[in-house]
Amino acid sequence: MQTPHIEKKPSSLRYYQEGPPESLDAIDMSTWTLKLFLPYESSPIQITFEKLKNIATITENRRVVCVCNWSIRRNWTGILLEDLFDYLGINPSRYRCYNLKQLSLGTAKGVYDSTIELSNAFENRAMIIWDIDGAALSLEEGYPIRLVDFSLYRYKGVKCLSELHITDEFEQGYWEGKAGYCKTGKIKPKRYRIVDLQEHRFIDGTGEVTEF
Ligand SMILES: Nc1nc2c(c(=O)[nH]1)N[C@H]1C(S)=C(S)[C@@H](COP(=O)(O)O)O[C@H]1N2
Ligand SMILES: [Mo]
Numbered sequence: 001m002q003t004p005h006i007e008k009k010p011s012s013l014r015y016y017q018e019g020p021p022e023s024l025d026a027i028d029m030s031t032w033t034l035k036l037f038l039p040y041e042s043s044p045i046q047i048t049f050e051k052l053k054n055i056a057t058i059t060e061n062r063r064v065v066c067v068c069n070w071s072i073r074r075n076w077t078g079i080l081l082e083d084l085f086d087y088l089g090i091n092p093s094r095y096r097c098y099n100l101k102q103l104s105l106g107t108a109k110g111v112y113d114s115t116i117e118l119s120n121a122f123e124n125r126a127m128i129i130w131d132i133d134g135a136a137l138s139l140e141e142g143y144p145i146r147l148v149d150f151s152l153y154r155y156k157g158v159k160c161l162s163e164l165h166i167t168d169e170f171e172q173g174y175w176e177g178k179a180g181y182c183k184t185g186k187i188k189p190k191r192y193r194i195v196d197l198q199e200h201r202f203i204d205g206t207g208e209v210t211e212f
Contacts, residue, residue: 001059001075001134004196009072012140017174018109020139020160027105027144034128034145036088037165039098044163045088049144053130055079055087060127063209065187067153071209072195076148077131082122090166092122101165102147102158114156114173116149116185118166124151124208128161149185151207156185 003009013019021027034052035044056079063073081100085092096119104112116126126149130137137143142159149156155175176183189205194212203209 070193078129103163105162152185
């Protein structure tokens with residue numbers, strides 16, 4: 001399960017604003033949980049990594065697009081965000097009008113955050129991921145888990161994901177504030193460098209890229 005021309009992919013550290021945790025040992029997976037906050041609730045529902053991995057694992061070959069004009073298609077293993085909701089007994093349709101704020105675990109340099117629309121995430125089969133191309137996420141790639149909404153630019157998916165907040169607000173995220181990126185994160189129609197194909201292609205900007 002290798003991505004062609006993976007050596008040409010821009011470094012994961014280049015786009016890791018707060019940077020990864022110092023080492024794998026910095027995250028104790030025996031006590032780690034993903035925390036999900038319902039609207040106006042101050043204590044989260046928590047799920048261990050083991051439980052997360054036993055919900056309904058899928059592997060999908062899908063393309064992601066970076067606002068910095070490049071794109072790559074890779075093999076992503078994890079679960080559908082919608083399946084996580086179902087598993088936790090949270091009816092996805094009840095929260096369709098809400099948003100999902102994602103927070104990274106954070107480092108001394110801060111915490112990365114981004115907010116997405118839940119209805120769009122469910123419709124576009126957003127995933128929580130722990131393996132890429134058949135291998136566990138490296139620290140740089142977002143170990144232990146990351147969220148990806150394939151219909152949006154990559155800055156809308158948080159690596160080293162720690163907290164999810166279901167909220168009726170749509171806050172501006174870390175990168176959006178710093179670089180002035182649009183907070184909806186919709187992919188814009190233009191030419192991109194396609195890393196796995198080693199050529200330039202026009203992406204029409206209507207959502208997830210499925211044509212190639
Ligand atoms: N926690 C965190 N997640 C993040 C970022 C970040 O700075 N911090 N950068 C985003 C951006 S802009 C990109 S392009 C992708 C890079 O993912 P990659 O390491 O798979 O290339 O991670 C996204 N998720
Ligand atoms: Mo990016």
